[in-house]
Amino acid sequence: xxxxxxxxxxxxxxxxxxxxxxxxxxxxxxxxxxxxxxxxxxxxxxxxxxxxxxxxxxxxxxxxxxxxxxxxxxxxxxxxxxxxxxxxxxxxxxxxxxxxxxxxxxxxxxxxxxxxxxxxxxxxxxxxxxxxxxxxxxxxxxxxxxxxxxxxxxxxxxxxxxxxxxxxxxxxxxxxxxxxxxxxxxxxxxxxxxxxxxxxxxxxxxxxxxxxxxxxxxxxxxxxxxxxxxxxxxxxxxxxxxxxxxxxxxxxxxxxxxxxxxxxxxxxxxxxxxxxxxxxxxxxxxxxxxxxxxxxxxxxxxxxxxxxxxxxxxxxxxxxxxxxxxxxxxxxxxxxxxxxxxxxxxxxxxxxxxxxxxxxxxxxxxxxxxxxxxxxxxxxxxxxxxxxxxxxxxxxxxxxxxxxxxxxxxxxxxxxxxxxxxxxxxxxxxxxxxxxxxxxxxxxxxxxxxxxxxxxxxxxxxxxxxxxxxxxxxxxxxxxxxxxxxxxxxxxxxxxxxxxxxxxxxxxxxxx
Numbered sequence: 001x002x003x004x005x006x007x008x009x010x011x012x013x014x015x016x017x018x019x020x021x022x023x024x025x026x027x028x029x030x031x032x033x034x035x036x037x038x039x040x041x042x043x044x045x046x047x048x049x050x051x052x053x054x055x056x057x058x059x060x061x062x063x064x065x066x067x068x069x070x071x072x073x074x075x076x077x078x079x080x081x082x083x084x085x086x087x088x089x090x091x092x093x094x095x096x097x098x099x100x101x102x103x104x105x106x107x108x109x110x111x112x113x114x115x116x117x118x119x120x121x122x123x124x125x126x127x128x129x130x131x132x133x134x135x136x137x138x139x140x141x142x143x144x145x146x147x148x149x150x151x152x153x154x155x156x157x158x159x160x161x162x163x164x165x166x167x168x169x170x171x172x173x174x175x176x177x178x179x180x181x182x183x184x185x186x187x188x189x190x191x192x193x194x195x196x197x198x199x200x201x202x203x204x205x206x207x208x209x210x211x212x213x214x215x216x217x218x219x220x221x222x223x224x225x226x227x228x229x230x231x232x233x234x235x236x237x238x239x240x241x242x243x244x245x246x247x248x249x250x251x252x253x254x255x256x257x258x259x260x261x262x263x264x265x266x267x268x269x270x271x272x273x274x275x276x277x278x279x280x281x282x283x284x285x286x287x288x289x290x291x292x293x294x295x296x297x298x299x300x301x302x303x304x305x306x307x308x309x310x311x312x313x314x315x316x317x318x319x320x321x322x323x324x325x326x327x328x329x330x331x332x333x334x335x336x337x338x339x340x341x342x343x344x345x346x347x348x349x350x351x352x353x354x355x356x357x358x359x360x361x362x363x364x365x366x367x368x369x370x371x372x373x374x375x376x377x378x379x380x381x382x383x384x385x386x387x388x389x390x391x392x393x394x395x396x397x398x399x400x401x402x403x404x405x406x407x408x409x410x411x412x413x414x415x416x417x418x419x420x421x422x423x424x425x426x427x428x429x430x431x432x433x434x435x436x437x438x439x440x441x442x443x444x445x446x447x448x449x450x451x452x453x454x455x456x457x458x459x460x461x462x463x464x465x466x467x468x469x470x471x472x473x474x475x476x477x478x479x480x481x482x483x484x485x486x487x488x489x490x491x492x493x494x495x496x497x498x499x500x501x502x503x504x505x506x507x508x509x510x511x512x
Contacts, residue, residue, distance in 0.1 A: 003294040009496045011303055014258045017249070018277035023351025025248040025273060029056070030067045033202075034074050036243045037177065040200045041080035045171050053242040055183065055233050056204040059265050059272055060446035061252020061415070065097065068181060068204045073104050075177055076145055083166065085175035086147045087194055089185045091118045093413070095126075097181060098147045102130050111143040113162075115152055136161035146175075150186060154193035173198055181205065182413070184231040191232035203233050208264050208442035249273045251351075252415060252449055254281045256302030260452070260494040264442045275351045278302065281450045283418060286339030292331045293338060298496070299418065299451040300340070306423070306495040310458040311503040318427035318435075319378030321457070327502060328374070328420060328455060329388045335372075336362060336396045336403070342371060342417045342450055360417070362402040369415045374405040375444050376422040377435070382407050385422075408444045419448040425488070426456035431467045436484040441491065458499055464488055 017025070033056050043050040056071075058064035075081050086101075088094045091114065098112040111131045114122075119134050126132070133139045136158070139146065143166070153159060159174055169176050175198040180186055183203030195201060236242045246268050253261055255278040262272050283300020285293045299305050315321040339362070346356040362371060374385045385405035393403055404416070421444040424435040434440075445452060464485045 003292055006294065006498055006500060008298050008305070008498060011256065011301070011496075012259060014255055014278060016255075016258055016271060017273035018255055019275060019347070020350045020352040022249045022273035022275050023251075023347075026063060026067065027350075029245050029247055030070055032245060033067070033071060033243075037071060037075055037200070037202060038078055040243075041075065041078055041176060043080075045199060051241055051243045052200060053236045053239070054200070054202045055237065055242060055244045056202070057207050057244065057246045058205060059247065059250050059261060059268075060206050060208055060442065061250045061261075062206070062247040063249075063251045064204050064206065064247060065100075065181075067247065068097070068179065069100055069104065071202060071204070072101060072145065072179060076105060076109065081176045082144065082169050083175050084145045085153075085178040085194075085197055086145065086181060087150045087153060087178065087186075088181040089150065089190070091121075091149055093181055094147050094149060095122075098130050101145060101147070105145060107131050108140060108142045110145045110147065111139045113139065113146055113148040113152060115149075118149075118152075136165040139166055141166070150180075150190040150194050153197065154190065159197060171199060176200065177202060179204065180232075183233055184208075186232055188232040188235060195232075208439055208446070249275060251275045253446070254302030254448075254450055255279070257304055257448070257452065260304045260445060260491070263491045263494045264438075264446065266490070275347060276345070276449075280345040280353070282343045283450055284341045284343060285335075286341070290334050290338035292334035295331060295453075296335050296340065299453045302451055304445070304452045304454065304495045306454045306456070306492065306497045308456050308458040308460060308497070308499045310499055310501040312457060315427060317380075319380045320384075321381060321422075321427060322384060324422070324426065324455065324457060325381070325384050325388055329392070332372070332388070332392055332403070332420070333395075336392055336398065344449070362396070362398055364399075366399050366401055368401065369417065369449070370401045370404045371416065372403045372418045372420065373411065373414075373416040373447065374403075374420045374422075375408050375411055375447070376405075377408050377424045377440055377444075379407075381422055408440050411447060412443050414447060415449060416447055417450045419444070419452045421445065421452065421454050423454050423456035423460065425460055425463060428463060431463075431484050431488075436488070438484075438487060441488075445491070454495065460488075460492065464492075 033054060036051060036054055040051045056067060072084060075084055098110055102110045111133055113133050116134050119132060131140060163174055177200040178198035180203045183205040184207050237244060248270055250261055250272055253274055255274050255276045258272060258274045265272060281302060283296060285296055309324060309327055313323040315323060342360040344358045345353045346358055348354050360368065360371060374389060376382045376385050382405065389403045389405040424441060428435050467485045
């Protein structure tokens with residue numbers, strides 16, 4: 001059989017707002033957040049109705065970094081704001097944030113405060129465009145925005161050294177407001193060490209982030225009130241002093257993928273909208289007669305696609321699956337051998353299409369987001385996928401950005417055009433804490449701007465139908481508490497699903 005014999009399900013109708021009508025939703029919520037923060041900063045410290053915590057919840061690809069920068073820029077120099085702190089979980093998160101804020105506020109006002117080890121890993125020339133310090137005494141007197149990891153600020157006596165160097169605020173705190181980027185990735189035990197630095201805390205981030213730590217290591221699992229490893233916003237949500245809103249729109253996905261995004265955020269106060277409308281983005285095949293052209297045209301049309309593969313040779317374990325990756329390699333070889341274009345409508349700042357179309361092709365540029373990314377959750381699968389990507393890049397003389405392989409965990413926060421994800425349940429015989437970590441599945445499913453191809457060995461439905469119930473919901477999953485198999489089934493229902501039989505024999509990979 002060939003891909004022309006495969007019948008894909010009809011493209012579902014996606015109902016929702018797009019373009020400027022969708023983008024205006026995020027603008028309105030961000031403006032609300034700015035007003036709430038101004039009021040909190042201006043209120044007397046002993047005011048009983050003062051908001052002490054503001055949480056801006058975002059879906060993957062919602063443009064939360066833009067919203068965070070707007071909040072910081074507005075707060076810098078606002079009444080009641082003498083100094084601003086910004087923290088995140090990793091150095092990779094704070095570095096680009098400091099760069100962008102420096103462009104908006106100026107080098108003299110923004111200081112990136114790092115450990116010596118993190119400073120040694122900065123790109124060459126970084127310090128020419130951004131003010132960087134490794135000691136409190138090195139922070140310029142004019143710097144009123146200090147960016148650091150939570151781990152840096154919790155170093156013993158570091159907060160005292162910072163106060164000595166830059167001075168205390170009016171109520172003897174280090175900051176008037178502390179922003180937490182990717183707030184749902186910061187565990188409570190780290191947040192506890194920095195919360196006292198400011199009377200007002202603003203958390204912004206994706207609620208579908210991977211858990212801060214493996215929940216299996218948490219001895220208090222299941223008890224919200226005694227869980228130092230849980231993301232800290234869970235402890236303040238629902239309190240009268242906490243302001244909470246959701247960004248209702250996502251910029252990243254193609255319009256055809258919106259139902260998948262909604263499946264990860266089922267309790268949003270309103271259905272998610274997407275700036276991209278159906279048809280705004282496409283992968284087009286240069287040689288439509290290529291063996292796998294029908295597959296890639298479907299995937300590149302934006303509808304999340306799950307291909308379950310029957311007839312594969314046996315694999316020794318779920319994390320060692322050479323037969324499955326060999327099949328993926330053949331399809332990728334067809335894709336790059338036939339040639340393709342990634343086409344994207346260009347939008348103005350308000351989300352309205354300008355009429356221009358951006359086009360990206362393999363082999364043309366090292367700049368921009370990767371074109372095709374292979375994501376897997378387990379180490380050996382990732383190692384084999386990296387080797388696969390190396391072979392195809394060498395065969396076709398591709399650039400590094402054209403084809404990349406990575407762990408899901410390492411790709412968190414990244415964006416690419418086409419994702420090929422190995423489903424974490426492929427080959428599994430039961431659900432466990434690792435393969436049912438929905439934060440991990442959310443990351444794998446929400447990186448692509450143009451198309452998602454999920455691949456797995458056949459049998460996902462049988463696994464989920466027969467899996468014994470497991471209490472509660474794995475930490476990191478947004479939404480209501482549901483049994484893991486029910487949540488898996490809800491997410492899978494948004495895919496266009498096909499099963500293909502490759503009829504492999506031992507050491508013999510057949511073409512579909």
